[in-house]
Amino acid sequence: MGFGCSVTVLLVFCLWGVLISVSDSTRLGSSRQKLEVNKHLNRLNKAPIKTIESPDGDIIDCVPISKQPAFDHPFLKDHKIQMRPNFHPEGLFEENKFDENKAKSSTPINQLWHANGMCSEGTIPIRRTKEEDVLRASSVKRYGRKKHRSIPKPRSADPDLVNQSGHQHAIAYVEGEKFYGAKATINVWEPKIQQTNEFSLSQLWVLGGSFGQDLNSIEAGWQVSPDLYGDNNTRLFTYWTSDAYQATGCYNLLCSGFIQVSSNIAMGASISPISSYRDSQYDISILIWKDPKEGHWWMQFGNDGTVMGYWPSFLFSYLAESATMIEWGGEVVNSEPDGQHTSTQMGSGHFPEEGFGKASYFRNIQVVDSSNNLKAPKDLGTYTEYHNCYDVQTGSNGDWGHFFYYGGPGKNPNCQ
Ligand SMILES: *[C@@H]1O[C@H](CO)[C@@H](O)[C@H](O)[C@H]1NC(C)=O
Numbered sequence: 125m126g127f128g129c130s131v132t133v134l135l136v137f138c139l140w141g142v143l144i145s146v147s148d149s150t151r152l153g154s155s156r157q158k159l160e161v162n163k164h165l166n167r168l169n170k171a172p173i174k175t176i177e178s179p180d181g182d183i184i185d186c187v188p189i190s191k192q193p194a195f196d197h198p199f200l201k202d203h204k205i206q207m208r209p210n211f212h213p214e215g216l217f218e219e220n221k222f223d224e225n226k227a228k229s230s231t232p233i234n235q236l237w238h239a240n241g242m243c244s245e246g247t248i249p250i251r252r253t254k255e256e257d258v259l260r261a262s263s264v265k266r267y268g269r270k271k272h273r274s275i276p277k278p279r280s281a282d283p284d285l286v287n288q289s290g291h292q293h294a295i296a297y298v299e300g301e302k303f304y305g306a307k308a309t310i311n312v313w314e315p316k317i318q319q320t321n322e323f324s325l326s327q328l329w330v331l332g333g334s335f336g337q338d339l340n341s342i343e344a345g346w347q348v349s350p351d352l353y354g355d356n357n358t359r360l361f362t363y364w365t366s367d368a369y370q371a372t373g374c375y376n377l378l379c380s381g382f383i384q385v386s387s388n389i390a391m392g393a394s395i396s397p398i399s400s401y402r403d404s405q406y407d408i409s410i411l412i413w414k415d416p417k418e419g420h421w422w423m424q425f426g427n428d429g430t431v432m433g434y435w436p437s438f439l440f441s442y443l444a445e446s447a448t449m450i451e452w453g454g455e456v457v458n459s460e461p462d463g464q465h466t467s468t469q470m471g472s473g474h475f476p477e478e479g480f481g482k483a484s485y486f487r488n489i490q491v492v493d494s495s496n497n498l499k500a501p502k503d504l505g506t507y508t509e510y511h512n513c514y515d516v517q518t519g520s521n522g523d524w525g526h527f528f529y530y531g532g533p534g535k536n537p538n539c540q
């Protein structure tokens with residue numbers, strides 16, 4: 125099948141070659157682009173042994189675990205895949221000890237495509253990239269990558285940077301120690317996006333290094349991003365970079381890097397159910413930690429603790445050792461359509477003051493220390509560029525440990 129495919133592809137390439145040589149210069153550009161897009165799709169989409177159509181229009185390919193995009197990386201040619209971590213962080217609020225499932229989310233969070241099938245052991249589910257996905261990006265090279273540095277830098281003394289990037293945040297953070305992981309249970313919503321080139325996400329950041337050109341970052345959470353996915357669904361995502369979003373890294377499995385072992389959860393796939401205002405609340409748990417033995421950064425998703433896979437240590441410089449800062453919270457892009465602040469929502473679209481059932485939250489936020497223990501964050505700071513647009517409020521109690529409410533509506537009488 126692989127051989128047949130490449131013969132077809134070659135033929136198509138040849139035909140395009142003919143087309144290009146006879147067409148005028150304006151056609152040339154678009155043909156070249158099409159060729160480039162198709163080459164990229166061929167690189168990204170691996171031959172599946174089974175395909176599942178999701179109700180939201182996604183195609184999920186079940187790809188043999190050894191054929192996933194990570195293994196296109198030259199450094200991973202001889203990598204022996206690790207099917208499970210050697211160590212798992214331990215601590216106070218671990219799943220079994222804390223009644224997370226009995227909290228407000230007795231319905232387990234699911235992915236929409238599960239309605240139409242599952243991938244078998246030994247394969248991993250990969251959201252297929254379609255031509256229109258790549259065409260929505262500014263260029264083939266930029267597809268699946270963040271546009272530029274958008275990391276919230278607490279206490280930034282550079283207001284120009286804040287205004288230039290258009291990215292706005294409402295976050296809690298810790299710094300000043302060595303961290304080996306982070307955890308949070310994140311309320312799931314579907315914020316409204318005003319413009320397709322904007323997004324709204326809620327995530328945690330595991331950061332290494334200073335905020336320079338070589339910043340290392342591992343990120344995971346949920347996002348609504350019309351440009352990236354072509355719809356307004358809330359999706360699970362990850363991101364990584366080892367040079368402040370310049371040349372390395374990407375979302376999900378859209379480049380070589382993350383090694384997935386889970387056959388259940390697809391990166392970039394829609395999650396459900398979604399919380400409703402003054403009604404049912406749902407949340408997802410995400411844990412990222414560094415395996416003390418091999419040094420890889422592992423990720424676990426869901427209230428049942430599905431181990432998703434890992435970022436190999438060699439992808440990073442600073443994070444090869446440890447993280448220097450952890451951030452949790454929301455981010456939106458304010459593209460200032462019509463010169464006014466965007467009405468793109470963060471979290472539930474409501475301010476923290478409204479509290480449970482109305483405002484979005486992160487609860488049981490914890491960090492992993494050098495002894496591989498989960499513990500409460502010390503000296504939790506908060507940061508937001510314009511608290512009249514999106515805000516954050518921290519607290520702690522016996523049930524939720526350290527938590528915060530965050531988010532907002534964007535444009536409103538106090539935020540124009
Ligand atoms: C951003 O720009 C606006 C208008 O140019 C200005 O009023 C505002 O103070 C700036 N914000 C910051 C944080 O510098």
Ligand SMILES: *[C@@H]1O[C@H](CO)[C@@H](O)[C@H](O)[C@H]1NC(C)=O
Binds near residue numbers: 355
């Ligand atoms: C996404 O939401 C915007 C408004 O928030 C709407 O205009 C657009 O049609 C929606 N897109 C899809 C694919 O549903």
